Amino acid sequence: MKLSRRETLGLIGGAAALGLASPAIAQNRKTVVGAMNLTSHSGSFIALERGYFEKAGLDVELKFFQAAQPMAVAIASGDVDFGVTAMSGGLISLAQKGAVKVIGGALAEEPGIDGQKLLASDAAFQAGLTSAAGLDGKRFGVTTAGSSFHYMGSKIAAAEGGIPQFVPLQKVGAVIGALKSGQIDAWSIVPHIAKPLAASGAVHIIGNVSDFLPNYQVTTVFTSEKNASGDKGLTEAFLKGFSDGVADYDDTMVDRTNGDEAVDEMVKLIHNYVYADRPLEKAAPSIINGSMRLNRGAALNMASLGDQLAWFQAEGLVDSAITLDTIVDASFVETIDG
């Protein structure tokens, strides 16, 4: 079939009119959500698999990333609409440039719930690094400067009056390798990675992150500035679907109010995304071990975010003139601790 120029123009016009005619919150609106293969992203997995996103009018496609930083850049460039990751230095800089906005909270430390662990290599452990008190001058592994590991290491050591050396290794895999072979002395990581490592004997758990940083808001939900201020309908729809997923996760995996059968079912669901390369029987304990609180309703702990921002500024990693308002749009969700 060959279209004349006039027919082509007519078609283009028709298509444009069709686009204009559709309502602001269209059914099955195409939305790209950034995720990583970690249990802390279960809110998105569950919302997608159980149709909560669909119910909110979104046709969600998950896009996977190996690190938080590329995800933040992808949201700034508009390739991804929503993401869940730690408030890293890169995220703050992008927010300062008016590209991204934090709109909700996700993973959080909660006293009484098994959270992130402080690890020591076997060599360092044998040499006396058995608690956070010994961190001064030790080599602490981080992915990059300004990552959540950098924040945790610095805060934990400072609580005991120490200053470790931070060794950037870019990837979580590289940090694990360096810790196992004793090239670095200490690290902190989510429990589903920490516990199997400790079980192997090459690494020792020497503390809980929540003892030093109670209620630490580990990861946040964020989106582009354009979505946060210009497309509030889309943002609200996403948060609705995401919160439903989070509520299921907390009920089943953290508070265990739905019984063991529900746990098994949810582990199966999460296993599609986390440790998918291992058989379910092997992956299940790790996934269950990794159950940490995701904030209900994507609530934001502003006090923790304020503390994180203050640390970034004190370390000279971000501009000291940035205020929390520049980074966070707290109008979408409830806030905790002011």
Place this chain on the structure above:
Amino acid sequence: MPETTLSSPSPASPSGAETRQEVRFRGGGFAPKSRRWVAFVVFAVIIAVAEWGTRTGWISALTLPRPSDVLQTLIDLYASGMLFKHLGLSLTRLVVGAALGASLGIAVGVTIGLFSYVRAGLVPLVAALFPIPKIALLPLFVIWFGIDEASKYALIAFGTFTPTVVATYGAVDNVDRSLIRMGQSFGLSWLSIVRKIVLPGAMPGILSGLRISLAIAIILLVAAEMLGAQYGIGAYILEAGSLYDLERLFAGVLILSLLGVLLSTTIGMIERRLLGWRS
């Protein structure tokens, strides 16, 4: 009829004075001349456009940093004294790694060029090593050489080694055979031929190969500082990248570029000194 048309173009006008056609000189051109100021104009225009664009908002802060801010970042870096800490460590890594890789590469390249058995054994090996992305081997290097300086030296040395080998044995192959035959007919010893004919003859090729391998060394410097480096230009750039701090990112990239220009100029000077015999 046909006769008149045939006779009409007369080769020389029979009427008196010969009209000589001036032949224009067609030589010249195709010879590069020194026009140094052009490079400065090109740089100045690019920087001016970037500065103007970022000031007027035509280029968003997300796309490019303002050149004047980058300059300010460099000045701050210099004032804080960190510039020399970064530069010192990076230059040490660069010099040690590149010196190791290049000298080993030249040695291996020359032996490949001279001995057929070595060539048969090593050329396929070098061809197999060349396309390996050295960055992919970085975690392995950390296990082999530790997380400190040794793994960084090794990475840069490995990266400069293979291109140097290839350039060197190519250069040795290209030495004028008639000169070697002449040396033989004058009764020069084998060692004398290598020293007086092969090595000087291969030197232009080796040096132009070094230009490439040293540029690769600078590229690998950033990769080498990905793992476990707290200071160094590469670590500085990576940190700026992870913080999405474009001013610092460009300041670091600028330093690397200057380093590249500096190295290229140095090799140019070595060329003029070692290859003076060519002119």
